[in-house]
Amino acid sequence: MTDGSTSEKSEDIEIRLLLEALFLKYHYDFRNYAMASIKRRLKQARLQMGFATFSALQEGLLHDPSLLPRLLSFLTVQVSEMFRDPSYFKAIRETVVPHLRTYPSLKIWVAGCSSGEELYSLVILFREEGLEARTLFYATDINQEALGAAEAGVYALDRVRLFTENHRKSGGKSSLSDYYQAAYGRVLFDKTLRRNVVFSDHSLVTDAVFAEMHLISCRNVLIYFDRVLQDRALGLFKDSLARKGFLGLGAKESLRFSRHAGAFSDFVREERIYQRRVG
Template identity: 85%
Template structure:
């Protein structure tokens, strides 16, 4: 935009109408996402997809469902890495796993799993700690293309040095290369890592509780939500956790200002790992 206040106001109206249209037509709800983030991503989409205005984008989207997956690629953030923030995974390994060992069976929810980096990190960690066989992982996202990529488990070979270093720093008990095969500039992670994984479309904005979990990991997702939507998601996590179950958030996320804060106790405060209070 040219910085003119009138143009900015028109753009804001167009964006609100576009988000309303996406929700009404396709039931994807971005209306409570942080506006600054949504606006930035929609401007990228408009430019790359070749629309002169958001109104033109809306008109096309309402008539052409094939445009939706392309737009979702901009609206949902697909930036991650395996064992991102290794100290978080080390804390899971050293502090949370001893508690999880006491359960005969485990359910783990990776909410907002993107293209699967965090899921594979947890699957490898659980295998190394001897918990994989008793665990069902639920990997959910609203972006179907991201879910398909997660299920494929294929990543560029150029990303592997960082993944490997993160795995080592997280306290990995083996070589990351034990879990993948490399060919033609890509690596494919062992499909046995997915044998206990359920991949599913699930929205933290509109969908409900679907199981009782011992661990929920939802990292760097809620930073894109406004306060009301953060509260909804945290309420969903509260209701989805078994008593004394664990919730892991991203490094820039917190329960502190949520109306659900009293339902959780700090477990590893510096790593944003919380435990559902026993009530």
């Protein structure tokens, strides 16, 4: 008879083998995500997908590729809102945008865009500030279903009150209702908001730099990574930014303990907005 600690140790081994199989078979790498978070999500996935053990889930995943999108929906967090943490977007508007105005063209990367709320927030902000026409936005995520939802731009009507309040608090210069149509309990955001957007599958874990950016916004993604993976992602952002480009992180994220901290200076410290140092 095994005691609880032995059973938990065996379960941890199963989880690590499952993550290794996921990487080797499908090239999605969650091996260095924070273990407590990944374990909690995999337990939920295993139960809802009807597998008795993590080993059984691993076997199913190896032999049935149709299970992959469902598993990814558990492993990649799809919780967001438009203009989430309005003070962050207000700081972008008031302190970052004046610098961005000096460039003839701009590239903005929303990394880990989930279902698109942060992307549309930035596009609307840039339209209100007169910068949208000269800006190319890159919206990336590892979850294809999330990318599809982002590209569709459809959200539940009951979420719009919060979106609208956040937009107002962020210093919005128009009514959010100018950008969507409502019908049948949903809202559809104007397709013109997507005309300068490139939606792409991209992993912060395994993929490389793909363009030189003036602003990278990656909020509430790094909190799910362990220190090794955080450093990998922050190094990718460092190498992707133009000289004096900007990086925005989530409210609970920081560069402080990263080996790449020296490459950045605090720009708006309280909002976790950093600027790439020259040299």
